[in-house]
Amino acid sequence: MEEAKSVLGLGAEEDPVTRMGEFAEARERLADLVRNAPNETIATRYQEGLQEFDRAMAAVREEAERRRQEKVAAMMALVPGSVTGKSVSTKREDFHSTPVPPKKPVADPAPPQAESEVAPAVQAGPSDTPVDPEEEYNEPEPESTGLGLRVALYLMLFLVIGGAGGGWLYFHIQAEKDVRRQMEMANLERLAAKLVDGRSWKEAKEAYLQIEKLSPGSEVVLTGLRSIEFGMREEQEQFVGYWSGEALAAFEADRLDDAAAAAEKVLKKYPNESEVLELRDKIESARVSQVRTQWTEAIRAAVEIRNWEQAESGLSALAGELPGDELIRTLGKEIAAAKEKQQQEFGRARELAGAAKLRDQGAFDAQALEWMREAIALAPHDEEIRALYEKIASYTRTLRVPEDMATLKEALQGARDRDRVVLGEGVFEGGLAINVAVQLEGAGEGKTVLEAEAGEAPVITFGPGAKKATVSGVVFHKKGFDPAETRYPAVQLRGAEVSFADCVFLEASGHGLEVIESGVADALRCEFKGNGWDGAAAHGKDSRLVIRESRSTENYGHGFEVWDGGSASISECVAKGNSRAGILIDSAAEGIDLLANEVMGNREYGIVLAAGASGRVRGNSVYANKIGGMAVRFSAISMVVEKNRMEKNDGPGLILEQGLREDIYSDNVVRLNDGGNLVAGAQFEGNE
Incomplete structure (x- = not known):
């Protein structure tokens, strides 16, 4: 065999069987890829490639073995005694024996070749004596035939080795490409999974689309895109649910700014959320209503005290917040009407003062005094009218507390009809009864306070004798709270007829002002606030309230109430924020x-x-x-x-x-x- 390989010029390392070792090394590399795969999916793919490689190797091995055997048989045919397997004589005399005639005709021998192309005779043995050319024996094939055989064998061996090697190289390259592709896909899968966990939906989708390019129709891609869609929907539901809940809670708690901010968070990210859009509209409507209410109260309060600069400033601010709102026009009309009314009142006060001045004879005149009371109510800050009032009122007896009398009680004990009792600034003890037609005057604008304990008598009770009594500029206040079934009011009229101007009836356990037993209360520019029952009430036959330009607010009963035969005329008043x-x-x-x-x-x-x-x-x-x-x-x-x-x-x-x-x-x-x-x-x- 070694001699034959030498003749063919083949070394042992070029044996196709020997080259199979290199294929085994390649297979081992594929097996390593299976063992070290990053996940089960990729391992399965590598295993399928390994099985395909084994099938290809088996075919190559079988073909290589077949061709190797053919080549060995061809080479052995060149060795005497090895071509046919029959016993061949090697004795010299055998070469001179007569050849066996052929059983069938043979083709004419090849034309003689040039002498230079003829190979030397094969030596039969150890003897150096050349064979007689005229002796008949089996001649070896010409050298050209051996060369052709060697070329053919080389070519066949090259095809076997080259084919096997080329197949291995091709498969190896493809395997390397597949490995790189699988590893890239594995890395992309891991990256996409992390992006999904981190809710980076856009980047995760891009990663899965790259996997799709590497492996079209991959189940991994379909599953991944579905997980992105589900995650985005879940994230939206969680986000919208949380912030819409915050917006609703803030809205119900009247924290409109917080509610609007929470709703805006949702709509900025998901602008088509219908429920949040509807809630935003409600928030805006409530905000507008709140702004309208706040500015309406502020402007009307300024109008009440006739602070026109403050009223008009508030109107400008309202126009800035709610441009074009109909309330701006309404309040503007109210301010203009109040200004006009003030002018009319001032003109009326001037007329009354002029008439009283004409009647002034330096002595008490009930009509002149009545006119001056009305004039001072219409124009309380006019110094000229104030001075004339003081002059005409001085014709009656004036009792000043604490200058002339230490207490109101002392002053009232000696008071007569038409007496004027003037209280200075401060808090005075109440719980008193007045049964004469006195003129009780405070220092005005909350400066004079008459007080009594909640569980005691009213601050002031006016009896039937107090017909035509007048009270101005006094705060009637009850201290503490009495939950008894029968509660005292701040001021009570029992059959009396009393006019109140610029007074406050504050925090009584019962009514702020109560009129009973056919009494009549006439209140102008008064306030009834924080009383345990009604702000002002009249009940019983012929008991009557006449309330003008006054306010009844934050009482625990009704603002104004009449029942059981009582009556009322209530005009240009405000009843706000009462519990009933x-x-x-x-x-x-x-x-x-x-x-x-x-x-x-x-x-x-x-x-x-x-x-x-x-x-x-x-x-x-x-x-x-x-x-x-x-x-x-x-x-x-x-x-x-x-x-x-x-x-x-x-x-x-x-x-x-x-x-x-x-x-x-x-x-x-x-x-x-x-x-x-x-x-x-x-x-x-x-x-x-």
Whole structure:
């Protein structure tokens, strides 16, 4: 065999069987890839490649072995005694034997070659004697035939080795490419998973799309994109749920700025969230309503004290916050009307003062004094009118506390009708009764306070003898709180007729001002605030309230109430923020008038007409009340209800009890109420 390989020029290292070792090394590399795969998916892919390699190697090995055997057989044919496997004589004499004739004709021998091309004779043995050319024997093939055989064998061996080696190289390159592709995919899978965990949806999607390019239709890509879609949806639900909840909670707590900020967080990221869009509209509407309410209160408070500069400054600020809002025009008209009214009042005060001056004879004149009281009420800051009032009032006896008398009690003990009792600045002890027609004057603007304990008598009680008594510029205050069933008011009129101007009725356990036993209270520019029951009340036959340009706020009962035969005329007043109704009329009395009042923000109804024999309810503005705007029972059918505005109440605007016709109340503006504008056929129970 070694001689044959030498003839062919082949070394042992070029044996195809020997080259199979290199293929084994390549297989081992693939096996390492399977063992060290980063995940099960990639390991499975490498295993499939390894199995394919093994099948290819088996085919190559089989083909190489077959061709190797053919080449070995061809080479052995060149060795005597090894070609056919028969016994061949090597004795010299055998070469001279007569050849066996062929069994069938043979082709003519090849043409003789040039002498130089003829290979030397093969030596038969150790002898150096050449064979006789004329002797007949089996001649070896010409050298050209051996060369052709060697070339053919080389070519065949090259094809075997080259084919096997080329196949291995091709498979090796493909395997390397597949390894790199699989490793790149594995890295991309890990990166995409981390991006999904970190909710970096855009980058994660890009990573999966790169995997798609490497492996079109990959299940990994489909699963990954679905996980991104699910994660984005889950993130949106969590984000929207949290911040919309924060917005709603802040909205319900009336923290509108916080509510708006939370809603904006959602809409900035997810602008099409319908529920949050709706909530934002509600927040904005509430904000507008809040701004309107705040500026309305501030501007009207400035108008009340006739601070025109402050009122107009507030109107400008409102126009800046809510440009074009109809309230700007409304309040502007109110300011202009209040200015005009002040001018008219000042003119009227001048007229009254002029008439009183003409009557002044240097002695007491009841008519002149009455005119001057009205003039000073209309123009309290006019120095000329004030001086004339002091002159005409001085014709009566004036008792000054504490200058002339140490206490109010001492002054009242000796007071007579038409006496003037003047209190200085400070807090004075109350719990007193007045039964004469005195003129009680304080220092004005909250400077004079009369006080009494909650569980004791009223601060002041006016008896029947106090007809035509007057009180101005005094604060009536009850200290502490008495939860008893019977509670004392701050001021009580028992059959008296008393006029109050610029007074305050404050924090009584009962009513702020109570009128009973046919008494009559006339209050101008007064305030009723923080009382345990109603701000001002009249009950009993012929008891009457006449309230003008006053305010009843934050009382634990109603702002104003009349019942059981009492009556009232309430005009140009404010009833706001009371725990029950702003105004309650529940009396079958004549002459009940509610004119041009502002009734808002009460926790029950704005106005309740439970009964009334006759009267007018006209030109009132009723808004932002909790249960509803105005409720009318059948017992109040005789009262004329017209030209009122019921707007933006939390409940219905106008509620009519069963039996009342809607057309009777058609001359009213009822709009923008959350509980509906008109509810007809309502059924009330008892005194509800």
